[in-house]
Amino acid sequence: MAEQAIEPLLSELRNVVEQADPIPGHVVAAAKAAFSWRTIDAELAELAADSMLSGAGTRAADAARLLTFQAGAVEIEVEVADTGATRRLTGQLVPPSAAAVSVRWADGSLDAQADDLGRFTVEAVPAGTVRIAITRPDDSRTVVTSWVSI
Amino acid sequence: MGPSTHIGKGHVVPERGTAELLAAAATGESAAWDALVERYARLVWAIARGFALSAADAADVSQTTWLRLVEHLDKVRDPDHLGGWLATTARHECLRILRRSGREVVGVDADFDRETGEPTPESVVLTNERDRLLWLSLGEISQRCQVLLRALATVPPPSYQDISAALGMPIGSIGPTRARCLDHLKQRFDAHAGASPEATSGGA
Numbered sequence: 001m002a003e004q005a006i007e008p009l010l011s012e013l014r015n016v017v018e019q020a021d022p023i024p025g026h027v028v029a030a031a032k033a034a035f036s037w038r039t040i041d042a043e044l045a046e047l048a049a050d051s052m053l054s055g056a057g058t059r060a061a062d063a064a065r066l067l068t069f070q071a072g073a074v075e076i077e078v079e080v081a082d083t084g085a086t087r088r089l090t091g092q093l094v095p096p097s098a099a100a101v102s103v104r105w106a107d108g109s110l111d112a113q114a115d116d117l118g119r120f121t122v123e124a125v126p127a128g129t130v131r132i133a134i135t136r137p138d139d140s141r142t143v144v145t146s147w148v149s150i
Numbered sequence: 151m152g153p154s155t156h157i158g159k160g161h162v163v164p165e166r167g168t169a170e171l172l173a174a175a176a177t178g179e180s181a182a183w184d185a186l187v188e189r190y191a192r193l194v195w196a197i198a199r200g201f202a203l204s205a206a207d208a209a210d211v212s213q214t215t216w217l218r219l220v221e222h223l224d225k226v227r228d229p230d231h232l233g234g235w236l237a238t239t240a241r242h243e244c245l246r247i248l249r250r251s252g253r254e255v256v257g258v259d260a261d262f263d264r265e266t267g268e269p270t271p272e273s274v275v276l277t278n279e280r281d282r283l284l285w286l287s288l289g290e291i292s293q294r295c296q297v298l299l300r301a302l303a304t305v306p307p308p309s310y311q312d313i314s315a316a317l318g319m320p321i322g323s324i325g326p327t328r329a330r331c332l333d334h335l336k337q338r339f340d341a342h343a344g345a346s347p348e349a350t351s352g353g354a
Contacts, residue, residue: 014303016281023195027209031216035183052246129214147217
């Protein structure tokens with residue numbers, strides 16, 4: 001791609017932005033620290049659907065948000081309810097089974113148990129970027145979801 | 151000019167390409183990861199701020215974007231397009247936050263070209279009057295232009311492919327849009343500068 005000569009205005013803008021709104025050091029530090037979350041032995045359940053990003057025109061802000069994660073044949077459905085500063089996660093494992101559930105974020109986690117029907121609830125999850133780890137009793141490999149901002 | 155500088159035998163100061171850094175990070179080399187962050191963190195930040203997200207929301211977008219990359223390190227199909235991948239991920243996160251806050255009306259695109267007409271809320275101390283007016287003007291042009299110009303003003307300058315991903319816009323229309331956005335910025339700036347003769351002196 002042949003780059004045109006940078007217009008003087010753009011280079012001026014570059015200066016101004018660097019002064020007025022530089023990337024904060026803590027944002028860079030957090031991006032670097034994200035590397036420590038690298039997991040090698042867990043299976044990733046990708047975010048397959050997010051009601052917040054589909055259904056244009058719906059008043060998404062008022063409704064509970066529904067997330068669906070998929071890893072192979074395993075599906076994790078999670079409803080996210082706003083409870084002020086925190087969130088309540090209500091989940092369903094498909095196919096249903098009991099499992100140890102752990103909601104994780106940068107500096108903490110909350111544990112819960114999915115019942116035999118694969119249902120779980122985790123209260124008071126801090127708003128922010130989180131992921132959920134699922135370990136079924138018969139399964140050696142933990143499934144972790146993609147990171148989502150809730 | 152080669153991609154790496156050799157300083158004697160066994161001493162290499164590598165200017166490693168993105169593909170190489172990605173591969174190294176995927177094997178667990180944190181220095182390679184840090185280099186990727188240094189290279190692209192500003193672009194992610196610029197996109198989020200271009201969408202007029204608050205500093206806290208922009209930090210959230212950045213965090214989610216980089217965590218997503220960590221989990222996809224060995225799955226990025228085209229390492230040369232990593233900037234585009236990060237830009238797309240960041241844009242989606244921005245749209246989600248805008249939607250949650252009810253700021254998105256019908257679809258971002260419908261609202262995208264409307265001039266915001268509002269200065270950036272943060273009060274910034276820019277001592278140079280010309281700089282201050284340019285910053286003020288930037289906050290008044292359309293959201294699309296703000297994202298585009300913020301991304302273009304990033305150091306190191308992103309490729310058109312990255313910009314295309316940041317805006318969800320075909321590569322072919324970036325050139326013309328860029329010219330149009332700079333023109334809008336100039337118009338706003340001139341309007342302000344006309345009312346403030348001090349700003350016209352001491353220009354670039």
